[in-house]
Amino acid sequence: MIDPNDPLDVQVEKQTKIIDALIRRTGRQHDVGHSAYAAFQSAIALQGQVWAKTLDLERASNELELVRYDRERTQKNLTDALSAMEGGFALFNDGTLQVCNDLFRTLLPDITELILPGLAMADYFLAMEKSTHLVGADAKLHVNLAEAQTGPSGASLLSFVVALSDDRWFQISQQRTSLDNVIILQTEITDVVRQNRSEKDHLIDMQAHYLQAAFDNMSSGICTFSRAGMVMMHNDRFRELLGLPFTLMHQGTQFTQILGFIQNNGLLVDSDITDIDRWPYRLRTEGQLRKRLRHGGGRVLDLQAHLLPDRGFLVDIKDVTLESRATEMLEKRVDERTSELTEANVRLTAQSEAQARVEEELRIAKEAAEAAVSSKTRFLAAASHDLLQPVNAAKLLISTLVDMSRTTAMAPTVDRLDGSFSSIESLLHALLDISRLESTESALSVTEVCLGSLMQGIIEDHAPVAAKKGVRLDVVPCSLWVKSDQRYLMRSVQNLVVNAIQYTENGRVLVGCRRKGANVVLQVWDTGMGISHKDQKRIFDEFTRADNVPPGSGMGLGLSIVDRTCRHLGHTVSVRSKPGVGSVFSIEMEMVPGRAPMPVSHSTAQASFDNDMNLIVLVVENDPYVLFATTQKLETWGASVLAAKSTEEALTLVRDIGMAPDIILADYQLDGDDTGVQAIRLVREETGSHVPAIVITADRGPALVQIGARNDFTVLTKPVQLSRLRPLIDWKTREQAEV
CATH class of the missing domain: 1.10.287 (Helix Hairpins)
Incomplete structure (x- = not known):
């Protein structure tokens, strides 16, 4: 019963x-x-x-x-x-509160009295949205709170971050259980946010150190002054050449104080500084100042001052003592030889011997000059690698930081940091390009270049920037070939396209080519602010911009590099512009006759990278900062990364996993005699597989590209452009999978 x-x-x-x-x-x-x-x-x-x-x-x-x-x-x-938990916890059954701990109730004091058993989950998030202790409630947070009122769908996890008024940060997570209950967790992430903020400030400080290091390694004396005429940044060479004391050269010192000290202490010959009081006025009115000075210690100095876009100015001092003495010596020799020619024939033998000595001295001087140029070229190659290594690491870290902070309140600050670093990178590339062009013309490697692929690559690189600004960026397909240096021609066209996008608020930028007899003219059209007729004659000078350009729009080096490059390559640069209508910049080059046209694609399929990169990537890089930054970026893309500092370590990792990686990313210059080319070869031999590979290097010469063609790997130059790296990895791994 x-x-x-x-x-x-x-x-x-x-x-x-x-x-x-x-x-x-x-x-x-x-x-x-x-x-x-x-x-x-x-x-x-x-x-x-x-x-x-x-x-x-x-x-x-x-x-x-x-x-x-x-x-x-x-x-x-x-x-x-629940009381012992470090974070807030609450359990909702059928949309009403069943149980919670004290931290959950007291997180927002002004709604504590509302949080009682039976409280509806939608009412809780409505009260949270209206709480006065919640700060930075942007549109994204309102969307998250509205979604949280109904809870996550299915077994998914809903998570977002909120900021409290006392600079505390919490992550709110919602998880639906197997019994269809909803659990809410409140996890404090204040320490993580503050640490990221501290790392961001440290990164900004490091960029200033890198720029100061670049100044300190220059042979010239460099000093920059603010708009008010106060010292902002200088190197020790500037102080040494002028003989200034340590106590005088510091931030905040007025330019007039330096001139006064020079004048009062007789550091320069009086005849050279008779108008020293008018130097600031001439600099402001003429935009530049150049003086040949004689120092009291016997040195001869070449002083050049240029007005910067923010109305500050840069002073560059070079020691030209040897050049001046050589000139004086040659002038003296000419006088002696002229005097000797008027003497009797009995002195012809002595005159011939004197001439031979002069020729020998000139030969020695020429060899010394050639050695100096060669030394400068080697220094630039080493400096490029050492400077671009930290720049490459910082660029990757900032890109990772942008991805991590995209949905947080730190996103605007990180975007500004990214923009500031891009300006530093552009300035560094400009300074290195100018130095290379001044060092020797042998840096140029003239070959046959296809304009179609060159223009298409530039357009693809800058299309996101143009789209973000609302500017339409188009290219007219072209299959012509020209004689030029591909790297420097690409840099020149890039500078023209970047300027066109920067100074076009809305409208269109168009890149295309026209035939002109045996030549071809590459043109960049824009519908921007235009350039006045008087400014068109001087915009190709260094540190010069048009009068209608707003402050803070660059250093005025891009067009100067274009002009120098084209003069070295024998190209002709011209500009046509009308204020308020737009501008057309043209580069005229010699066309290669009889070259078969390259197929031109009128539309480029854009790959989608929304999914994770399900690849095993072997990264070989001896710089720990670059290795860390590259690993972080690849992992945010979803890749599994094997990080190695040398070829030996890379082989050990490959043996440990017992299989070949999907792709290899290797730096060319490793420690000692180790190279990325050797790492690629030995990993392929170890695995018995032709693993796809990319070599990343600061070396911009053609020799490594030829080695890559023979060994089937692609060469990318530092700092790496992420817009090219991700599609290149996808293309090479997809190509290998299809094989």
Whole structure:
């Protein structure tokens, strides 16, 4: 009659009903029989049954009490566990609050009284949105709070970050359980946010150190002054050449104070500084100043000052003592030889010997000059690698930081950091390009260049920037070939395209080519602010910009590099412009006759990289900062990274995983005699597989490209352009998979 599987309270209820029925039965004597003995016998039997059922009832009541005690103890243990949690915790059942800990209730003090069992989850997030302790409530946070009111769909996890008024940061996470309950966790991430903020400030400081290091390694004396005429940055060479004391050269020193010290202490010959008081005025009105000075210590100095775009100025001092002495010596020799020619024939032999000595001295001087130029070229190659290594690491780290902070309140600050670093990178490339062009013309390597692929690559690199600004960027397909240096021609066209996008607020930028007899003219059209006729004659000078350009729009070096490069290559640069209408910059080059046209694609399929990069990537890089930054960036793309500092370490990692990586990214210059080319070759031999590979280097010469063609790897120059690296990895790995 009683099912032992029923709950205890149901069993007790059934037993009570049975006992009541038995008692009623004893009261009805006619059911027992007509005899007294039968009635007595029936009563005794019924009484035994009543006792048995009463014992069952008491036992069931005791078990029910034990169950209630266990439930209360479990509830107390759950409450203690929630109180011991470091973050806030709450459990919602059917959209209403069941249980939570104290931190969850007190996170926002002005809504603590509302957080009670039975509170609807939608009402909780509405109250959170209106809390005065919540700061930085942007549109993204409102969207997250609105989504959180209904909870995550299915088994997905909903997570977002909120900022509190006392500079505390919490991550709010929602997770739906298997019983369709919703758990809300509040995890404090204040330390992580503050650490990221500190690392960002440290990174900005490091960029200033890198720029100062570049100044310190220059042979010239460099000093920059603010618009108010105060020292901003200088190198020790500037102070040494002028003989200035340490106490005078520091940030905040006025330019007039330096001129006064020079004048009062007689550091320069008086005849050279008769108009020293007018130097600041001439610099402001003429935009530049150039002086040949004689130092009291016997040195001859060449001083050049240029006005910067922010109305500050840069002073460049070079020691030209040897050049000046050589000139004076040659002039003296000419006078001596002229005097000797008027003498008698008896001195012809002596004159011939003197001439031979002069020629020998000139030969020695020429060899010394050639050695100096060669030394400068080697220095630039080493400096390029040493400067571009930290720039490459910083660029990768900033890109990772941009991805990580995209949905946080730090996103605007990180975007400004990215823009500031891009300006530093552009300035560094400009300075290195100018130095290379000044060092020797042998840096140029004239070959046959296809204009179609060159223009298409530049357009693809700058299309995101143009789209972000709302400028339409187009290219007219071209299959012509020209004679030029591909690297420097690409830099020149890049500078023209960047300027066109920068000075076009809305409208269009168009890149295309026209035939002109045996030549071809590459043109960059824009619908920007235009350039006045008087400014068109001077915009190709260094540190010069048009008058209608707003402050802070660059250093005025891009067009100067274009002009220098084209003069070295024998190209012709020209500009046509009208203020308010737009500009056309043209580069005229010699066309290669008889070269078969290269197929031109009128549309470029854009690859989608929304999915994770499901690849094993072997990275070989001896610089720990670049290695760390590259690893971080690849992992944000979803790749599994094997990070190695040398070829030997790379081989060890490959042996450990027992399989070939999907692709190799290797720096060319490793420690000692180790190179990225050697790493690629040995990994391929170790795995018995032709692994796709990319070599990343600061070496911009053609020799490494030729080695890459022979060994089937691609060469990318530092700093790496992420817009090219990701598509290149996808293309090379997809090509290998298809094989």
